[in-house]
Amino acid sequence: MLTYVIRRLLLMIPTLIGMTLVLFVIMAASPGGVGASLRSAEGNMRPEQRREIEAYLKHRYGLDQPLYRQYLRWLNHVSPIGFKDVGPGWPASLPFGFKAVDLGESLQRRTSVLSLVEEALPVTLLLNVLSTPLIYVIAVTSGIYAARRRGAFMDMASGVTLIALWSLPVMCVGVLMLGYLANKDYWQSFPVGGLHDTVSDSMAFLPHWIGGHFQRGWLLDTLWHLVLPVVCLSYGGFAFLSKLMRAAMLENLAADFARTARAKGLKENVVVMRHVLRNSILPLITVGASVLPSLLGGALIVESIFSINGMGRLMIDAIFAKDQELVMSETYVIGIVSLLSLLVADLCYALADPRVSYE
């Protein structure tokens, strides 16, 4: 097991290098090149001035170096092993060894990428911590329910609903929710965006009554703001996983071991919960590995619609501004998380199914 994990971890290195290299080449080859973001940020200025500024920034961020050097410099920065103290014109005779990981500096925001990620990651994680369990709880229960009542009205109805949910684009649902559920002219039950109310700083922490008036409190206010984004983030996931769960359950319900279990006199509940469920959970684990990274980077649309400053919005802004360091380093972070979650999924396999072994 340990050898397997180490091997997988070591394999991550070339994968990450390949991934970022492809990204770097694409960005460098795009029209205007990397410097385009610097240029468009400066706008209405005298040309000599603009050139001076561009030259200053290019030098500051090492964009005046040949492309391969730019990439190697970035790679050296983000790697935990490498040359220390490498400035824009790095000589190769510097001490080599373990060093701090430096995610670089955003060209457009002129701040370290690390601080940007530090701000954005907790927000995105909060969204995921709420939506991932929701996805799985709904998917597993509705999958079991539908499979046990195969062909009944409820099965058909849930099947149609889930397919419908699965086909609805998030962009569309988000805007519709905003237009109906957060609009005073219709049913204004939810806030328009953000994570907190304007006056949330002066709220008490927990809900309570003051002079007969109910006050939401900071905690409830935050949860209330999270309802629409979390619904948007999760409906597609549980629609898909429910169908997957139902299919797996049906297959296993008809399997020999289920019949044997029934034949030896076990109650139907025990058969389903102990034998069938455990065997049917495997596909969910496989898919789960791909759900987590896509939730991390993929809250992109939802975050934009509901004005939440998470990783998705950071990424989309960076891409539009061609902010090379930010795009690269964010991809690097998301890449590491994706690869790790794939590894965790593979390990969960072994946990859920004793037949799987990595020895």
Add this chain to the structure above:
Amino acid sequence: MENRFGVKDFVIFSLLVVMIVVGCLLMKQIDRQWDQLRSISSTLEDQSKDLRDVHDQLSRGVVVNENSGTGSASQNSPFGPNDPFDRIEASQKLSEYAKGDWLVTSLAGHVAKLTPLLSGDMYAQDIQGEILESLAVRNPDTLDWKGLLAKSWQISPDGLRITFQLRDGLHFSDGEPLTADDVVFSYSFIMNDKINCPRDRSAVERITSVTKTGPLEVVFAYKEPFFQAFDLAASIFILPKHFYSKFTPEDFNQSVGYVLGSGPYRMEDPIAWKPGKLIELVRNERYWGVRPGFNRLVYKEFGIDKARLAAFRNGEIDDFYSAAPEQYRDMLADPQLVARTQHFNYQDPLWGYRYVAWNEKRDDKPSRFADKRVRQAMTMLLDRERMVQQIELGYAVVATSPFSPAGKQCDPSIKPWPYDPDKAIQLLKDAGFAKVNDQGVRLAPDGTPFRFKLTYPSGSGNYDAMVLIIKDALAHAQIVVDPDPLEWATFTDRLENKNFEAITLGWGTGIEDDIYQMFDSSQMIAGGDDFISYKNPELDQTIEQARRTVADDQRMTLWHKAHAIIHEDQPYTFLFFPKHLRFVDARIHNVEVIKLGLNPLEEWFVPRLLQKYTQ
């Protein structure tokens, strides 16, 4: 079988999760309490410092000026004859005036940095404008300069030296006095090569030095006479030396929210703001001038415009600016919304204009557009009034030049070229474009069909519609236009390399605009903004002369001359100046349109009975 996950495991597992969640919430709660405690203790500290100062002054027998800062009625303003606060004082004398309430504004984007000099975006600059102050401001009625931190100034006859005298009793929001040292520091801070502010640095490069000649007197010296010399000095934000000199250049460059100044509002904590947090400014109770009405200014960020609009409809934000014409029309059609809001459409001198630029040189040879008659014909073929109606729904003014009709540079006697296709075709015939081939396409003098690509930035419905109208209009004169939408980076690349036939785009303007950048032939150089290779020696001379002229009247005459030349030459077809469309909550009183757009929010207020936020 022995390691089966049973009910007992489930209960333990759930308990564990609940405990972790409760622990996290507890930490969050303590964090919030800590923040509150810190803000209370810093307020207390401020107050005791003020009390100490007052006590010291009293014990020294100083009479504290009764008028300063209160804005209470006094015929003799404490701020001298050129009082920068006269309009605010007038608003505070209105019978319904009351202090209090918040102004909640929206930001149609994301603010990444609030630290002055480092942030380039418009929103951050707006917010900084409430916290930081400069030596002088524009008088909203006359657009002339009025002293803010400076009470007076003298310009030397050669225009190379400007001496400013600061007001007495200025101080920053932390109570420290503002002196000539801070002005000198602000300049030298910008000029420090280690500070990552190339933009501001190159803007003030014409200033050679700023020297202190007295505790409240500074002298700005310049390389050469320049018409915007005063603007440069007057618009530098004065930064507190005692605060910003604490940080190393590296720390400062990495900072996101280090902002402290002398303005009417301040951040509750001058270093704590981080991107993604709500931006809240509180009234600077120590303000040296007239304290404004709102207790708090709140800026909310929105990811998409639909959300911003929904928030305004719900009354969550008070100010919906930059509405698109269709949005504005739809909002006006909603009687409920109109009843509880006020709406404005006005000419904003900073909003700029739209144009079509005709490239006069291709592959080092004069193009079809090199002939003035062809450019004039193009302008007369385009019905600009119709464009204003169809694209901007009437909320725009047809342009005659790059000068805003709201400013003094524009010669109001010059009228736009008429929409006259017949005359245009006659001009084209005179220029040699007389024949039309079998396919019905007009032929150039060299026998090739008159067909060209009109390049424009993609992704905006507005541009698409405009290009279609242009295509349609020119088809009547048997000219074929091929729309050529390009992604922004590619677009700017083409501009840099002058690789296009005609483009349509917009330029921003200023209160007094420098057109040297676009129309002086010296700017034909690679990467220059005269990307159409337009050259008129007479215009070059006029522009250069105007830029050297410091006296306003003489300069305006020269700008009027430049206006006439540009109008005759039509290097661009000037389309229109769009208007700013804006809704403001009816709760806010004393909002009005002035020459600069809407009056500053320091003049706005909410009558007592309408106040919504009580803190």
